[in-house]
Amino acid sequence: MSFELVIFLVTAAIALTGGVGMIVARNTVHSALFLLLNFFAIAVLFLLLHSPFLFAIQLTIYAGAIMVLFLFVVMLLGVESIEDRTKDRLAGQLWLSVVLTLILMVQAITITLLAEPVESQAHNTALLDQLADPALIGAKLFTTYLLPFQITGVILLVGIVGVVVLHQRAHLYGPLSETEREFAAQYVAERATSGQPAEPAS
Amino acid sequence: MVETSYYILLSASLFTLGILGVLVRRNAIVVFMSVELMLNAANLAFVAFARQQGNIDGQVLVFFVITVAAAEVAVGLALLVTIFRNKQTADVDAISQLHG
Numbered sequence A: 001m002s003f004e005l006v007i008f009l010v011t012a013a014i015a016l017t018g019g020v021g022m023i024v025a026r027n028t029v030h031s032a033l034f035l036l037l038n039f040f041a042i043a044v045l046f047l048l049l050h051s052p053f054l055f056a057i058q059l060t061i062y063a064g065a066i067m068v069l070f071l072f073v074v075m076l077l078g079v080e081s082i083e084d085r086t087k088d089r090l091a092g093q094l095w096l097s098v099v100l101t102l103i104l105m106v107q108a109i110t111i112t113l114l115a116e117p118v119e120s121q122a123h124n125t126a127l128l129d130q131l132a133d134p135a136l137i138g139a140k141l142f143t144t145y146l147l148p149f150q151i152t153g154v155i156l157l158v159g160i161v162g163v164v165v166l167h168q169r170a171h172l173y174g175p176l177s178e179t180e181r182e183f184a185a186q187y188v189a190e191r192a193t194s195g196q197p198a199e200p201a202s
Numbered sequence B: 001m002v003e004t005s006y007y008i009l010l011s012a013s014l015f016t017l018g019i020l021g022v023l024v025r026r027n028a029i030v031v032f033m034s035v036e037l038m039l040n041a042a043n044l045a046f047v048a049f050a051r052q053q054g055n056i057d058g059q060v061l062v063f064f065v066i067t068v069a070a071a072e073v074a075v076g077l078a079l080l081v082t083i084f085r086n087k088q089t090a091d092v093d094a095i096s097q098l099h100g
Helices: A003-024 A028-048 A052-077 A093-114 A125-131 A134-142 A146-167 A169-173 A178-194 B004-024 B028-053 B057-087
Strands: none
Touching (some): A003 B004, A028 B004, A028 B028, A052 B057, A134 B057, A146 B057, B028 B057
8 A cells, every 4th residue: 555545545534534523513613623624634635636736725715714704603603502403393304314315425436436447647747746836727717717717806806795785784774864763762761761671673 | 646536435425424414404504514515525526637637727626616615605604694693593494484
């Protein structure tokens, strides 16, 4: 067994552990950390596949930015708690989904194992080392894939605008009118005199 | 050198794990994480096939997938925060207002 195969097997085992752990963990923070483990393992696999650029991108974007977003939201909302499975809307859905997913997995594995071998460049180390240069990806991005690249920029812009709009509800409905403001002040004043605390606006 | 089919087997396993997570978990944030797992599995297959073909296009596509995934996570989590503000829960079963 070659050294590379050993590294692959160990990394694959770590990636699968991360995936299973993410689903099984009851605490959402633990799920996020298992997912982080999986991202790291995939990054190492990218390195094994002669793509150091994607290794760096995987670590900075996925393991860095996206995981921070996830952990930030989990801790902001305080949803680390255990799920309530007692009031499941679809009884038996759990086991049905496990069985169907297992069938899908067996199918995918069988198809991969039955596939006809095709001509592979994977042993051509000289070519792969040449292709590992990030400058080639940059050249492709700005020539062949220029239009998709621009569309990706627009998608990111839409993402930014969407997030800002979602977090600024007041701007969606405009500022409060004079009558609304009077009504609110009156409501708070009534609550204050009757001794009940004013309910927070939802 | 590790065979491409090994990478595809791992990718398929990770993808089905992601599907299982989406189907089984009720916490919307974990459902999101499972989607990320599926995207990662697809990325792995892309890079493995790019190596097999001796072609760099697969790596460029992974770059696009990662960028779109970042935008998707940002918007998705913003939606989740908004839902949580209104419903005080991240349970996907509780968000059923359109249910007849």
